[in-house]
Amino acid sequence: MASEPTPNPQTERIPVMQRILDNPFLLLFIGVVFPAVFYIIWGIMELVTIPVAR
Template sequence: MADQAQSQAEQKEERVPVMQQILDNPFLLLFLGITVPTVFYILWGVMEIATVPVTPLAK
């Protein structure tokens, strides 16, 4: 009887979901919170610079 209860408890242990592992790690959240906005701002700046028209004075 005790063996059955123990084996059922082991079967009920589920893997921790990936999203929960990410949200439980404060250093990973800090890294993502700094990196993601930085990358977006850099890409935004590059797109803005690429869309600036060339001045007629440069010709």
């Protein structure tokens, strides 16, 4: 009976999403930067749409 070879832990690649979700500092960075950039862009769009006073 031939047994299946077990994968070597050193050669097995960790998926990218698992590496991102396992890093709390990266999650903190993403959680702060994405909303900040979103609100800055939203604020710029609001300023551009304000009509010019005459």
